Amino acid sequence: DTGVSQDPRHKITKRGQNVTFRCDPISEHNRLYWYRQTLGQGPEFLTYFQNEAQLEKSRLLSDRFSAERPKGSFSTLEIQRTEQGDSAMYLCASSTRPGPGRSGELFFGEGSRLTVL
Amino acid sequence: AQTVTQSQPEMSVQEAETVTLSCTYDTSESDYYLFWYKQPPSRQMILVIRQEAYKQQNATENRFSVNFQKAAKSFSLKISDSQLGDAAMYFCACTRVAGGTSYGKLTFGQGTILTVHP
Numbered sequence: 001d002t003g004v005s006q007d008p009r010h011k012i013t014k015r016g017q018n019v020t021f022r023c024d025p026i027s028e029h030n031r032l033y034w035y036r037q038t039l040g041q042g043p044e045f046l047t048y049f050q051n052e053a054q055l056e057k058s059r060l061l062s063d064r065f066s067a068e069r070p071k072g073s074f075s076t077l078e079i080q081r082t083e084q085g086d087s088a089m090y091l092c093a094s095s096t097r098p099g100p101g102r103s104g105e106l107f108f109g110e111g112s113r114l115t116v117l
Numbered sequence: 118a119q120t121v122t123q124s125q126p127e128m129s130v131q132e133a134e135t136v137t138l139s140c141t142y143d144t145s146e147s148d149y150y151l152f153w154y155k156q157p158p159s160r161q162m163i164l165v166i167r168q169e170a171y172k173q174q175n176a177t178e179n180r181f182s183v184n185f186q187k188a189a190k191s192f193s194l195k196i197s198d199s200q201l202g203d204a205a206m207y208f209c210a211c212t213r214v215a216g217g218t219s220y221g222k223l224t225f226g227q228g229t230i231l232t233v234h235p
Contacts, residue, residue, distance in 0.1 A: 003161070004161070031221060033221065033222070035223075040227070040228070041227055041228070042121075042208050042210070042225030042226050042227050042228050043162075043208070043223070043225050044225070045222050045223065045224070048221065048222060056222065091162070093162075095221055104221050105164055105167070106164070106221060106223065108161045108162040108163070109161055110159070110160065110161045111161070
């Protein structure tokens with residue numbers, strides 16, 4: 001499978017616990033994005049990386065959220081001290097760097113669904 | 118800042134018929150891309166069609182076409198000869214363009230659930 005993979009697909013946790021999600025992008029893609037999608041809504045941008053550099057973070061990404069992409073390949077999204085409002089689907093996407101002849105189309109993973117009890 | 122609005126929470130169509138999904142947007146950017154993405158149940162989101170705002174010609178991909186009205190900031194998706202596999206949530210999205218290349222940070226609408234009846 002050469003698509004974007006996310007792990008775990010489902011996570012149920014108690015309020016106050018920490019959770020970590022992993023995303024493995026398509027291997028030749030140097031851009032990686034995290035989005036959050038709540039039930040019945042469209043995805044909302046959280047952050048993105050170009051290689052290992054985190055270039056932008058949304059105001060949605062509170063201090064309890066941290067994302068890393070240490071070697072420019074896979075990425076992790078950690079949520080500390082989870083709250084019920086963090087319950088959502090966390091989507092990862094990857095793309096090539098847009099440029100002449102490169103559309104920069106986003107390829108999404110299937111998402112990691114978080115339920116905070 | 119950009120906003121994208123999909124005013125149809127749900128739509129339905131008979132197999133083999135045509136359906137149009139509506140989308141309006143607002144952006145202060147002079148150059149931008151518009152997209153329609155499809156999200157089947159429990160499956161990943163995939164790109165259906167893309168429109169560069171500077172192009173006057175409406176994009177077409179097989180059975181999928183758009184009606185891009187730049188002045189009205191409207192971007193509707195037409196699905197012809199609907200198939201059962203078209204059933205999904207459809208999202209309209211927008212991104213700014215810088216230096217002739219898309220940014221990748223998308224602003225999505227709320228989505229439209231499309232049901233296809235056999």
